[in-house]
Amino acid sequence: MIYCVVPPELGEDAYRRLVEHYRDNPNVKVIMDRRHGERRTDRSAGGARQTRDRRRRRAPGSFDI
Secondary structure, eight states: OEEEEEOGGGHHHHHHHHHHHTTTOTTEEEEEOOOOSOGGGOOTTTSSOOOOOOSOOOOSSOOOO
């Protein structure tokens, strides 16, 4: 499936023209982007994101043979 995302700046007219253009192609879906802002700007869940090292720790000692 191919998604053709139309930004709001291009308007409904561009959306309708693209829908008409791709109407015979079942592999293309035209959608209008209706987001109003960035989703990651709200940091109410505890401040900035934290990354952590999820690798397994090695056992202590030397493994030289």
